[in-house]
Amino acid sequence: xxxVKQSPQSLIVQKGGISIINCAYENTAFDYFPWYQQxxxxxxxxxxxxxxDVSEKKEGxxxxxxxxxxxxxxxxxxDSQPGDSATYFCAAKDSGTYKYIFGTGTRLKVLx
Amino acid sequence: DAGVTQxxxxxxxxxxxxxxxxxxxxxxxxxxxxxxxxLGQGPQFIFQYYEKEERGRGNFPDRFSARQFPNYSSELNVxxxxxxxxxxxxxxxxxxxxxxxxxxxxGTRLTVT
Numbered sequence: 001x002x003x004v005k006q007s008p009q010s011l012i013v014q015k016g017g018i019s020i021i022n023c024a025y026e027n028t029a030f031d032y033f034p035w036y037q038q039x040x041x042x043x044x045x046x047x048x049x050x051x052x053d054v055s056e057k058k059e060g061x062x063x064x065x066x067x068x069x070x071x072x073x074x075x076x077x078x079d080s081q082p083g084d085s086a087t088y089f090c091a092a093k094d095s096g097t098y099k100y101i102f103g104t105g106t107r108l109k110v111l112x
Numbered sequence: 113d114a115g116v117t118q119x120x121x122x123x124x125x126x127x128x129x130x131x132x133x134x135x136x137x138x139x140x141x142x143x144x145x146x147x148x149x150x151l152g153q154g155p156q157f158i159f160q161y162y163e164k165e166e167r168g169r170g171n172f173p174d175r176f177s178a179r180q181f182p183n184y185s186s187e188l189n190v191x192x193x194x195x196x197x198x199x200x201x202x203x204x205x206x207x208x209x210x211x212x213x214x215x216x217x218x219g220t221r222l223t224v225t
Contacts, residue, residue, distance in 0.1 A: 006154075032212045043116075043202050043216035044155065089154050093212055098145055099168045100214065102154030 003027075004092050006103030013110050019077040021106045023090035026071065030092035034100075035064065035075045038087045047088075048075070080110045114139070116205050116217030124223045125193050133188045133220045137205030143167075144186040145214065146178055147202040155202055161186055162208045190222075198224045 005024045013019045023033075032051055036044035050057045050064045050073065057064045063076040077084055090103040117136045125131050137144050143162040147155035160168035161180035175191045184205075190197055200219040206212065 034212075034214070036216075041218075043218045046213060046215060049213065091154075097168045098143060098160040098162070098206065098208075098212075098214070099157050099170065100145075100155075101157070105152075105154050 004090060004101050004103045006090050006106060008106060009104070010107045011109070013080045013108065015080065015082060015110055015112050017080050017110075019080045019084065019108055019110070020074060021088050021090070021108070022072065022074045023092075023103050024070075024072045025092050025101075027092070027094070027101075028071070029095040030101075031095040032093035033064070033066065033073050034091050034093075035062070036089045036091065036102075037084075038089065038105075044089060077108075080108075082110045082112045085109050116203055116215055118201075118203050118217040118220050120220060121218070122221045122223075124225060126225055127193055127195060129193050130189065130191050131193060131222060133190075133201050133203075133222070134185065135188070135203030135205075135217060136185045137203075138215060141205040141207050141215075142184055143206045143208035144180055144184065145204045145206075146186070146188045147204065147216075148172070149200040149202055149219070151199075158188070193224045195224050198222060 034049035035047045038044040061078045066073045091100045145160040146158040149155045157170040159178045164180045178188045180186045202219045203217045204214045206214045
């Protein structure tokens with residue numbers, strides 16, 4: 001089954017708080033898991049990505065946690081800022097191809 | 113360095129018409145992928161080209177076709193447009209050859225009336 005389920009659909013966080021977005025997948029042949037940030041009218045921008053042999057990756061305020069046995073991965077945004085307000089997509093790459101399956105997106109709003 | 117560029121930015125077509133969308137990848141990138149993003153949804157994979165050959169195809173009808181040129185730029189063609197083809201069409205480029213990072217362009221907004 002080539003699906004990536006993303007939750008929540010929308011999220012409101014206070015400035016300085018932690019934003020957490022979760023994704024789950026079923027296809028064990030996925031071998032690369034990126035997160036993208038998209039502002040209205042723009043293309044998705046690559047934020048951070050992880051491979052399944054790593055359980056956590058941190059870049060600045062963004063952290064991916066990866067649980068291979070549970071087939072779940074999540075994005076944590078620390079010290080959330082109003083400028084982080086955007087739609088976030090998780091994705092998974094099909095092994096041996098460049099086909100990416102995207103989640104349905106999470107609309108994040110950070111209140112000032 | 114210039115990122116992925118796409119043209120045109122916006123396009124309005126009538127049902128039954130044909131459309132050609134263009135994409136130039138990041139300099140040095142040899143792989144181009146096309147995605148369709150309907151409002152409120154995640155991008156859906158259409159095609160991937162690497163070294164001018166089709167390397168992947170999503171679940172889209174034969175009305176959709178693409179090609180990659182010797183300079184690695186790419187065109188997406190859609191024939192016999194339907195209202196449901198209205199979407200943001202995104203091009204993404206990557207180095208290819210084992211490098212998985214994929215960078216998206218700003219997209220072409222297609223409206224079919």
